[in-house]
Amino acid sequence: MSMAFEPTSETEAADIIRQAAGAGMALAITGGGTRSGFGNRVRAEQVLSARKLSGIVSYNPAEMTMSAKAGTPMAEIEAALLGNRQMLAFEPMDHRGVMGTSGVPTIGGVFAANVSGPRRITAGAARDHLLGIRFVNGAGEAIKSGGRVMKNVTGLDLVKLLCGSHGTLGLLTEVTFKVLPLPPAAATIVAFGLDDAQAVAAMAHALSMPVEVSGAAHLTESVRYRFVGSSHPEGAATVLRLEGLPASVAVRAEKLKAAFAQVAPATVLDQEATEKLWRDIRDAKPYADGTQKPLWRVSVAPTAGHQLVAALRLQTGVDAFYDWQGGLVWLRMEADAEADMLRRFIKGIGGGHATLVRASDAVRAVIPAFEPEPAPVAALSARIKEKFDPMGIFNPGKMG
Amino acid sequence: MPETIAFLEPKPSVLARRRQIVEDLADILPAGCLISEKRGLVPFETDAFIAYRQVPLAVALPETTAQVAAVLKYCSRYGIPVVPRGAGTSLSGGAIPQSDAVVIGLSKMSRILDIDFANRSATVQAGVTNINISEAVSADGFFYAPDPSSQLACTIGGNIGMNSGGAHCLKYGVTTNNLLGVKMVLFDGTVIELGGKALDAQGYDLLGFVCGSEGQLGIVTEATVRLLAKPEGTRPVLFGFMSSEEAGSCVAEVIGSGIIPVAIEFMDKPAIGICEAFAQAGYPMDVEALLIVEVEGSEAEMEAMLASIIDIARRHGVATIRESQSATEAALIWKGRKSAFGATGRIADYICMDGTVPLSQLSYVLKKTAEIIDGYGLRVANVFHAGDGNMHPLILYNINDPEDAARAEAAGNDILRLCVDAGGCLTGEHGVGIEKRDLMLHQFTQMDLNQQMAARAAFDPQWIMNPSKVFPLEGRPVA
Secondary structure, three states: OOOOEOOOOHHHHHHHHHHHHHHOOOEEEEOOOOOOOOOOOOOOOEEEEOOOOOOEEEEEHHHOEEEEEOOOEHHHHHHHHHHOOEEOOOOOOOOHHHHOOOOOOEHHHHHHOOOOOOOHHHHOOHHHHEEEEEEEOOOOOEEEEEOOOOOOOOOOOHHHHHOOOOOOOOEEEEEEEEOEEOOOEEEEEEEEOOOHHHHHHHHHHHHHOOOOEEEEEEEOHHHHHHHOOOOOOOOOEEEEEEEEOHHHHHHHHHHHHHHHHOOOOEEEEOHHHHHHHHHHHHOOHHHOOOOOOOEEEEEEOOOOHHHHHHHHHOOOOEEEEEEHHHOEEEEEEOOOOOHHHHHHHHHHOOOEEEEEEEOOHHHHHHOOOOOOOOHHHHHHHHHHHHHHOOOOOEOOOOOO | OOOOOOOOOOOHHHHHOHHHHHHHHHHHOOOOOEEOOHHHHHHHOOOOOOOOOOOOOEEEOOOOHHHHHHHHHHHHHOOOOEEEEOOOOOOOOOOOOOOOOEEEEOOOOOOEEEEEOOOOEEEEEOOOEHHHHHHHHHOOOEEOOOOOOOOOOOEHHHHHHHOOOOOOHHHHOOHHHHEEEEEEEOOOOOEEEEEOOOOOOOOOOHHHHHOOOOOOOOEEEEEEEEOEEOOOOEEEEEEEEOOHHHHHHHHHHHHHOOOOOOEEEEEEHHHHHHHHHHHOOOOOOOOOEEEEEEEEOOHHHHHHHHHHHHHHHHHOOOOEEEEOOOHHHHHHHHHHHHOHHHHHHHHOEEEEOEOEOOHHHHHHHHHHHHHHHHHOOOEEEEEEEHHHOEOOEEEEEOOOOHHHHHHHHHHHHHHHHHHHHOOOEOEOOOOOOOOOHHHHHHHOOHHHHHHHHHHHHHHOOOOOEOOOOOOOOOOOOOO
16 A cells, blocks of 8 residues: 545545545545454555544534544644543543554544443443544535534434444544543442452442442452552452532442452542542453453443353353443453364343454454344445445445 | 325235235234224324324234244235334324234233343343333332323334433433343244343344334334432422523533432423413412422432522522422322323323423523414413423414314424424434424434435335335335
């Protein structure tokens, strides 16, 4: 591939795409390239980057919405939000650590990959916060969908289709999203020494209490010291985050701690420690290890995650920890990716999906990165793709 | 009855085969699951958008997903239009049939299939009412968050069709944010499942695309929804203002200050009068605008939040503040608000607009709305979800006076254009239906709509699913 196309306007992007469609030239769609490890190998002749479609277009803190061009660096967005004590409530992870990439993550990349973090269990995913988009489809047409208001059911929701489509349906040029106030206080309750099954039960209990838990993770013994220091009791750490007004957090922390004191030694982490801990959980820090060991991100029902890991441990070398009340499992395989076994076990525990986030090129060449869809759903997805990108020029192969 | 909104021309080939179609459907469905006599069809001729009526060809009331699939397979084979229906509470005409259509009603599929507290999810059939879900889990300390005003009657299938909201979605989101999975039947009878108890699906977000698609992509027969732990306590507080502008700017400052109450509802003077007469909720009658602000949490948390909100309200000249002193009072406050549409219906016919505007535009849009209504010589009552800018002007008119009805429709269209021009949209939670269909080009370009219609065609290449709705009849792809 020669130099990348880096349009500086939506019009220019549309021209490039129209010409590429006319010539049948496949394009690899990228932003900052920090999440290039997602999906299958793309067979493209040219790179089309949204990197230079950059800048915050409008930000009205009182309306809790922001519009930004797709290539705007996340750092720029987060700085602007922080200046108004606001945040992206879905807590998008930074993939550079686990994927071993460098560069600048962009807001377009976050939505194109529907990237969410620990707060997803209560605040929703990236897709729940995306209010409106502008994009260029595979025919080079500039399309808008959604808007900049919180509630909008006008027409079919193309926003949902584009979010998480990994650049296979269109080039996002501008995104409008919901932002929320930064909680003024936060704390984490840590219970030590629970096994996986006990921890999942404890987290389910915590989420049934009226204390508004905003993060629930279980850090197994093998990874726990990467998150929580040795000055605390030993064993696995089950962590629950509370956020809100200071007095309220303090009261709720006492309630949760009291509930946990009956099953395990428990402690409370302060705001600073809480912020660091959940950033590390968000970024799957133990597996930002500079290796090519196969790394899976598995999404299943919260009570099913530990059953999956228990079954795998009997068969193969695997290291794991849990977020989302047990429903998000980070799995690092010691040797083989074991895709078939993993996906068979997932079906056996009630379904879900496994995404291969990282592996060597040789492994990625033979294992579908995304869970294969049942035939009728795959057929629907293929028809959708054809309706947005009739020439098949966007990221060919990435999701299929 | 106004005649300005057209339906698709009925297909002569379908009308001509009416008798055969009814016989075939009777073979497909069990006894008691098909309505084909005129007298039985009339109750299905409209929904809550009562200004328009069309008696359908037949009504199928299947009891299982397999029966829904069999009916759809049959209808697609013969190109027969299909109109899905839940409880028929759509305010935008989303469930109004057409004369050549088979209505598929989900009212017999009303069982709760699975409640899973550990995974905080419930799986229900599409005909279960919205309130049934919360009632089924309430004793265990859980609830289902989206709460449209029609929640006593409306079904979860209809909620998914319209991506319904409600008063409490300011904090908890609308249907799409609380939906984990569906089982649905495609136009040709294929049954698929999307999502499930896992939080994130992968691949294209077909679940998100289906939610709010107004019955055009298929028929949902089962849904898995997210349950939430009930808060320790909730407290609605009434704030009366001497002007709508003050109330509007108070809302903007509350939201801007970083406090997000569970709900902020707005009523103007006519709405206060109508609701108070119906519910005797103790609303102040001497103010021009009323906000119902609800906070939740422990006693201390509610106190702290209310203190901040009261501070802000005082800065905006609040005239009356009334806290509910008991659960009964709180229930009455909500009863008044949630019966606003029904109570209005007792004094006049009305059409309910649903435009959403950016919060900064609330006061301006309220003022312009009043001017538009005055210009047509009509009356309006405003009652809406202020926290997210979702306006509901109720335009009062006389359905038996065709000129009055035409004026009301014209005024409504002007108000919706105003919402779009103010940076908002045509509909926040009621859906486009037939009501706002012909305004779509005010919000979208033809190219935008073409892309939506292309995506629609990926699901329903024959355009048999609820075909008169959402997209203007002009500019559709030629079959």
